[in-house]
Amino acid sequence: MGTAKKGHSHSTQTGGAAKAPATGGTRLTGAEILWATLEGEGVDVVFGYPGGAILPAYDALRKFPIRHVLVRHEQGASHMADGYARASGKVGVAIATSGPGATNLVTGIATAMLDSVPMVCITGQVSSKVLGTDAFQEVDITGITLPLTKHNYLVTRAEEVAPVLRQAFMVARSGRPGPVLVDITKDAQQGSAEFNFVAAEPKPHRPHPMLKTESAATVQAAELIRSAKKPVILAGHGIIQSAAYAQVRTLAERMKIPVASTLLGLGAFPASHPLSLGMMGMHGEAWVNHAIQQSDLLIACGMRFDDRVTGSLATYAPNAKKIHMEVDPAEINKNVKADVALIGDLKEVLEALLPHLAPRADNGESAWLREIEASKGEVAVRDIKNLPDSGHLYAAHVMHDLWRATDGKAIVVTDVGQHQMWEAQYYKHDEPRTLITSGGLGTMGFALPAAIGAKIACPEKEVWVVAGDGGFQMTAAELSTAAQEDLDLKIAVVNNGYLGMVRQWQEFFYEKNYEASPLRSPDFVKLAEAHGIRGVAVHKRSEVLPAVAEARSHKGPFVINFQVEKEDSVYPMIPAGSALHEMIRRPNNPLVETAQDK
């Protein structure tokens, strides 16, 4: 310490530069350039945690109109930036110090990578002079995150800060979005350089050279769609990324094609739409997977045939031709062989396709819709949400009531486990970006911090956390962040006393050997109160709606501990690697009253 030039010495210039980042040529420190560049990129909030190697940046922060949210663990920072990005469509920004600060970001970076979320993570790094010497809190974070980021950068000079950061934003946003990490050495923050936001503009991003759809393929796809008897649209996250809502809807309505959604695709097509089937895959309703298995044409829109949606590939939709519309050429033929690949931004791809499709005149398709409708009937009767109140509280009840109480309009941020699947099954999302969940990585601990990010991105929206007792405890420290920021955030803990999804697998596949899945938790109401947050506990179904109503009318954070049935399972379930039709149905559980029992 002490050798470095202090950021303060430039404070006079900074004011002007910060207010007008687009005008050129002011001499600033690297730290100031960092914030000025973020400001120029339209960033008004970052999620972070300070430490030695990033202190020069923190020192300069007060000169810039950027809100800093102090997290309680850097994993929280990356999840918050992620939740912010998913809720708003903008690039989320997380910031941390070197070494442990940087490694703590990693889980959140991987989470964003697997779900293609645009994010920029900034880490401090030891001085360039001591790089590679195992200096205090030195860690090779660009090495560590190399396979977890779209790209990453090590910046060792103040001159590089602006151009590299600008490029990082461009990379994060472009094509298939994803996280980018910028590691900035302490001396790069302390050094000074000319700052010119405009001059730092990166070259236009090289589009992926294989991003090209032959017009012949478009015609061929249209031909397949016209002649299909049993088509199904598979709606994925790409619809949201590309904002291709209207185009997908037009395709479905014009050709009368039912729409099945991936977990991350929920909300991209309105759940209440008559053509919406619901979620496909491992915990999709029977009729959804049935429709896919019976289909003669799958039209995949911005989804990647993840193993959780296909089950066994050998038996997946055996009679269906596949049209794969995808922005990432590396996804084509990765898991499922495409008969026609339409590569490009989904909205553009669909806009090129739709003119080739005239509305169907024949009634062939309604036979298909009738067939699907018929297959729905038999299973819907036994649906737990239709059951009368028997005194038992099921998570499905909670989700169903939450959906009713919020009119299906809240942003729900879920954690990972059974409650996540119940939410996906029973909370009907009509709007895009209203379900935020970790799909690809399945990161427990995601919900609370991601919800904080979402609430900050959309302060006018009602935001609910839905977390399990296990996952909630992984990042529960962020309650403190929610309290400090006084966020109007509602938190539902679905407390079943178990790592429920693990218990379910043990029940089905490991002879009920409940090893390490029973879980003791603190009293979540008291935990909330310790944070100065109001909390209530709910044990009976009749208490669900009043508790939700109280939470909604309360200003500020609110925790509800839903004490639900301990050994309930998510049905139906397709065991990993099995065929979609080999599902486990809800058994006649004596605990569960069925409609017929009455």
Place this chain on the structure above:
Amino acid sequence: MLHTFVALVEDKPGVLTRVASLFRRLNINIVSLTVGHSERLGVSRMTIVCDASPTAGHRIAASLYKLENVLQVDDIGQLSHVARELALIKVAATPQTRSQVFELAEVFRARIVDLAPESLMIEITGVESKIEGLIQVLNENGDRILEISRTGRMVMRRGQHTSKVLEAMRVPGMETAEDLKAEESAEAPSDELMAEETGLRE
């Protein structure tokens, strides 16, 4: 099946790691990887040979393109090309036994580039099979091989090659499929050169 890719990449620290890391992630074994300067300043050229399923070529190329530092990828496949590898082979040989090795080297159009009292060094250039042929013959002859250093395969497509097209267009990585097709049809195979690398084996 062996796949060969030629990749033009930015000449920056860490780029090799990014490329290698991609193959590791895809769980694909790299058989050989050569890197050196290309005809353009700041651009390195890699020839990557890897062992992967016959259908993996598309995904590998598409994934390589997702790396920010990769400018151009060419999946050589069956396209007409020249492949070469260079090997240095040190063989135990005394002044009495040298002449035998000299003869062999000549048949393979290899050169002797170093002589020591107890060993000699052979430099050989050619397709892999030619190099392997020489090694095999040396072994069969009972010559003791002390060291082998091989560069791995380097590949260049015949006729107008990809990076020239790039240069002409002055936009890295923007080459279109049509350009490639046009090039392919314009290629003329050169049998004369093919004959040269035939050596003893065939």
